[in-house]
Amino acid sequence: MDSLLGEPWALSPSVALRPEPFGALAYHFGNRKLTFLKRKELVEVVKNLESAPDVRTALQAAGIPPSQHDAYATALRGLAATDMIRPRAAADEKQVGA
Amino acid sequence: MTLAPERPSRTEPALAARPQGGSLVQQFEYGLDAPICLTWELTYACNLECAHCLSSSGRRDPRELNTEQCKAVIDELQRMQVFYVNIGGGEPTIRPDFWEILEYAVDHEVGVKFSTNGVRITPERARFLASTDYVDVQISLDGATAEVNDYVRGPGSYDTALRALQNLQDAGFADAKISVVCTRENIGQLDEFKALADRFGATLRLTRLRPSGRGADVWDELHPLPEQQRELYDWLMANGEDVLTGDSFFHLAAFGESLPGLNLCGAGRVVCLIDPIGDVYACPFAIHDNFLAGNLLADGGFQKVWQTSKLFTELRSPQTGGACSSCAFFDSCRGGCMAAKFFTGLPLDGPDPECVQGYGESALAAARTIPAPSQDHSKANPTRNQPVMLQLLSRPPAAPSGPPVSTCAEHPLAGFDPDESSPSAVDPTSHAGCACGKADGTGCC
Numbered sequence: 001m002d003s004l005l006g007e008p009w010a011l012s013p014s015v016a017l018r019p020e021p022f023g024a025l026a027y028h029f030g031n032r033k034l035t036f037l038k039r040k041e042l043v044e045v046v047k048n049l050e051s052a053p054d055v056r057t058a059l060q061a062a063g064i065p066p067s068q069h070d071a072y073a074t075a076l077r078g079l080a081a082t083d084m085i086r087p088r089a090a091a092d093e094k095q096v097g098a
Numbered sequence: 099m100t101l102a103p104e105r106p107s108r109t110e111p112a113l114a115a116r117p118q119g120g121s122l123v124q125q126f127e128y129g130l131d132a133p134i135c136l137t138w139e140l141t142y143a144c145n146l147e148c149a150h151c152l153s154s155s156g157r158r159d160p161r162e163l164n165t166e167q168c169k170a171v172i173d174e175l176q177r178m179q180v181f182y183v184n185i186g187g188g189e190p191t192i193r194p195d196f197w198e199i200l201e202y203a204v205d206h207e208v209g210v211k212f213s214t215n216g217v218r219i220t221p222e223r224a225r226f227l228a229s230t231d232y233v234d235v236q237i238s239l240d241g242a243t244a245e246v247n248d249y250v251r252g253p254g255s256y257d258t259a260l261r262a263l264q265n266l267q268d269a270g271f272a273d274a275k276i277s278v279v280c281t282r283e284n285i286g287q288l289d290e291f292k293a294l295a296d297r298f299g300a301t302l303r304l305t306r307l308r309p310s311g312r313g314a315d316v317w318d319e320l321h322p323l324p325e326q327q328r329e330l331y332d333w334l335m336a337n338g339e340d341v342l343t344g345d346s347f348f349h350l351a352a353f354g355e356s357l358p359g360l361n362l363c364g365a366g367r368v369v370c371l372i373d374p375i376g377d378v379y380a381c382p383f384a385i386h387d388n389f390l391a392g393n394l395l396a397d398g399g400f401q402k403v404w405q406t407s408k409l410f411t412e413l414r415s416p417q418t419g420g421a422c423s424s425c426a427f428f429d430s431c432r433g434g435c436m437a438a439k440f441f442t443g444l445p446l447d448g449p450d451p452e453c454v455q456g457y458g459e460s461a462l463a464a465a466r467t468i469p470a471p472s473q474d475h476s477k478a479n480p481t482r483n484q485p486v487m488l489q490l491l492s493r494p495p496a497a498p499s500g501p502p503v504s505t506c507a508e509h510p511l512a513g514f515d516p517d518e519s520s521p522s523a524v525d526p527t528s529h530a531g532c533a534c535g536k537a538d539g540t541g542c543c
Contacts, residue, residue: 016181016207018132018179018181019131020125020131021116021131022116022125025130025134025179027179029181029207029209029232032182032209034181036122038119038122
């Protein structure tokens with residue numbers, strides 16, 4: 001099981017999501033990468049990340065059955081590779097310290 | 099003969115038929131809510147008169163969008179989340195408000211890549227560009243040597259482009275693009291282009307010569323020969339990772355392996371063109387009434403034209419392969435480029451004129467009518483920047499008897515050959531020059 005599922009993540013602050021009929025287009029203003037989220041469920045998950053304590057909770061909130069969690073974890077790792085999403089730990093610590 | 103972009107007639111709107119799942123390319127065929135990337139020609143005015151200009155540019159159109167209208171377009175693009183535009187022309191930098199429009203776009207989350215021949219990329223402008231981080235610059239260069247480049251782009255244009263690249267490099271602008279239209283004359287220079295790009299810390303971008311605009315006049319003589327297509331394909335397969343192509347060579351996919359990119363005609367589905375007066379066309383290579391979707395001033399804004407125009411809805415409906423559907427390579431090339439077919443007078447549901455399986459040549463050999471251009475902003479009179487393509491614009495061979503006749507010979511019997519039935523050997527459309535030797539034809543004698 002992917003360790004990511006138990007971690008807090010979020011959409012990168014420089015990424016915008018543009019809704020499309022099949023899902024969404026994600027654009028990173030920093031590195032100018034363009035990525036397509038091909039399923040509406042994945043868009044829902046990515047939007048849920050910020051407010052969920054961990055990725056698994058975000059998946060559950062989007063109604064993704066546990067049997068698909070690993071597959072979604074792989075997709076999220078792909079998005080993390082181009083900084084579309086990033087771990088939230090650093091930001092949380094800052095908030096705690098402030 | 100079918101010239102209009104006709105499709106099998108459909109009664110339901112295309113978007114209703116969108117399949118669930120499937121590949122991204124399949125989804126793209128049904129169109130997006132907003133273009134991925136949009137070309138915006140800011141002006142038809144140009145300091146050059148390139149022989150193959152896609153938009154037949156030269157003179158400014160008096161109806162050109164003004165600064166405020168351009169800003170309103172940017173506001174709408176921001177609302178639609180079009181994250182970047184390719185700005186071109188004409189020569190966009192000769193608009194006095196070009197830099198203002200550029201800054202406005204960047205400040206409104208619309209990144210800009212602009213194409214220029216380099217004429218206004220001074221050291222000062224280069225420093226400004228280096229200080230922005232949401233602007234890409236693309237310098238057009240159609241020969242790795244002045245001889246090859248200036249032949250189609252006009253005298254001095256090679257030096258102008260290289261000076262601009264030097265200014266950008268000196269200012270610390272990283273990763274400019276060198277944009278090359280691949281022709282019969284320059285296919286043999288691909289390695290030299292790459293070396294040139296490396297020298298300036300730039301990225302090479304290769305695109306296809308389209309028979310659009312003035313390109314229709316020179317396509318027969320400039321489009322790559324069949325063996326050169328193979329050479330280009332092999333070069334791209336070997337170097338493609340570091341080279342941009344604007345997805346323009348998907349017709350070469352029928353050689354075997356697909357090239358990197360979408361390999362899809364994006365016209366009206368993921369790309370389109372806004373012209374200087376706000377007309378919206380299906381793609382940058384199809385500035386013709388048949389591919390005009392609407393006008394963003396007259397038809398309620400760009401979003402409305404993009405999402406609801408009849409033409410774009412048709413382009414997003416499933417297309418049949420026509421004569422190509424029985425070809426084993428149809429799935430890889432998808433019949434090639436719509437604009438290339440249209441402007442060479444070929445049916446849109448048949449092979450591309452440069453079909454690498456050879457079907458284009460037979461199609462070109464059959465009866466066809468090249469469509470008349472629906473607009474032309476070429477300069478009315480040639481200037482000193484006009485390329486002198488002697489091979490292309492020379493007079494028809496003179497009759498074996500008699501001396502050559504110039505277009506401005508005033509003798510009442512000039513060009514008259516009593517043995518010929520044709521009234522005159524003078525071609526009224528030619529302005530290649532004059533026997534006086536001052537080849538620019540402007541008041542030379």
